[in-house]
Amino acid sequence: MRTGIYGGSFNPVHNGHIRNVQSAADELGLDRVYLVPSRISPHRSSADYASGGDRLEMLRLACADDPRLIPCDYELKREAVSYSIYTVEHFRRLLPDDELFLLVGSDMLMCFDKWYRFEDIMREVTLCASTRSGDDRAELCRKAEELGKYGKVIVTESCPIVVSSTKVRKKIAKNEDFTCYLHENVVQYIRLKKLYT
Numbered sequence: 001m002r003t004g005i006y007g008g009s010f011n012p013v014h015n016g017h018i019r020n021v022q023s024a025a026d027e028l029g030l031d032r033v034y035l036v037p038s039r040i041s042p043h044r045s046s047a048d049y050a051s052g053g054d055r056l057e058m059l060r061l062a063c064a065d066d067p068r069l070i071p072c073d074y075e076l077k078r079e080a081v082s083y084s085i086y087t088v089e090h091f092r093r094l095l096p097d098d099e100l101f102l103l104v105g106s107d108m109l110m111c112f113d114k115w116y117r118f119e120d121i122m123r124e125v126t127l128c129a130s131t132r133s134g135d136d137r138a139e140l141c142r143k144a145e146e147l148g149k150y151g152k153v154i155v156t157e158s159c160p161i162v163v164s165s166t167k168v169r170k171k172i173a174k175n176e177d178f179t180c181y182l183h184e185n186v187v188q189y190i191r192l193k194k195l196y197t
Contacts, residue, residue, distance in 0.1 A: 004033035005091055005125070006103040007075065007084060009165065010055050011048075012190065013062045014181045016163035018069070020130050024103050025068055027156050028128060033103065034072040034091065035059055038082035048169065050195050052076040061185040085117040088124050100125040101154075106140055109155075112147060122151030130156045172196040 006021050013035075021033050037055045049055070056073055063069035074090055075082040084102065091100055102125040104112065109129035112118055121127075127147065131137050137155065144153040163181050171178040173196055179187050190196065 001031045001095070001098045002029055002101065003091065003095055003098040004028070004030045004101045004103050004128075005036060005087065006033055007036040007038060007082070007087060009049065010035070010037045010059055011050055011165050012055065012058050012168060012182060012186060012195070014163040014165060014168055015183065016161040016181075018062055018066075018183070019161045020105070021069060021103065022066060024101075024128055024130055024156050028101060028154070030068065030101060032068050032070055034070050035063065036072045036075050036087055039076050039078055040081045048196075054189075054193060054195060058186045058189055061189055062183040064185070065183075083116045085115075085121050088121050092124050101128050102126070103128050103130070105129065106131050106136055109140055109147075109153075110143055112143075119150050122147070122153075126152040126154060128154045128156055169196045 004021070004025060008017065010017065021035065024030070025033050037052065037059060039052060052073070056071055056076060059071040063071055075087060078086070088100065088102065102121065104127065106129055109127070112127065115121065129140055129144065131140060140155045144155050147153050168178050168181050172190065182190070
């Protein structure tokens with residue numbers, strides 16, 4: 001099996017997340033992709049996070065239309081900071097015969113060699129990055145070549161939907177329309193639970 005791992009805060013999960021994962025899965029021929037919400041991200045402040053349970057449920061709602069996409073609560077169950085190496089090692093133990101692909105955004109690829117134990121991560125997975133803007137491909141390819149001495153890196157040909165979770169939260173807080181950015185069931189869930197208000 002070819003299995004993808006895609007982590008993030010998903011606060012909330014938006015159409016850009018889902019489209020990018022689906023595009024990568026199509027291009028790379030992935031059988032499934034685990035979407036793993038972080039408990040405590042090493043890259044972002046968690047001050048305005050929805051609860052782990054709410055973020056996981058929103059992921060379930062957003063992924064319901066594509067059986068390849070599987071929400072996973074591994075990092076939410078951990079007490080510690082969500083370093084990717086621990087998640088990668090978890091999936092390697094769980095799926096010893098699978099070919100693993102770690103999906104990251106362009107911003108994460110550009111600083112990947114600053115990640116905790118990044119060399120160990122690259123020994124276990126193929127690192128896959130997707131462009132966010134569509135015009136940064138040359139820069140991503142240069143970084144992929146630089147990281148290539150540690151393992152395999154692929155820059156996918158995705159068609160990004162540029163959405164920011166921060167922008168979505170701000171729109172919700174200001175009572176502005178945000179429905180075009182999210183799956184309709186996620187919109188209903190946010191309204192029902194009064195999240196980000």
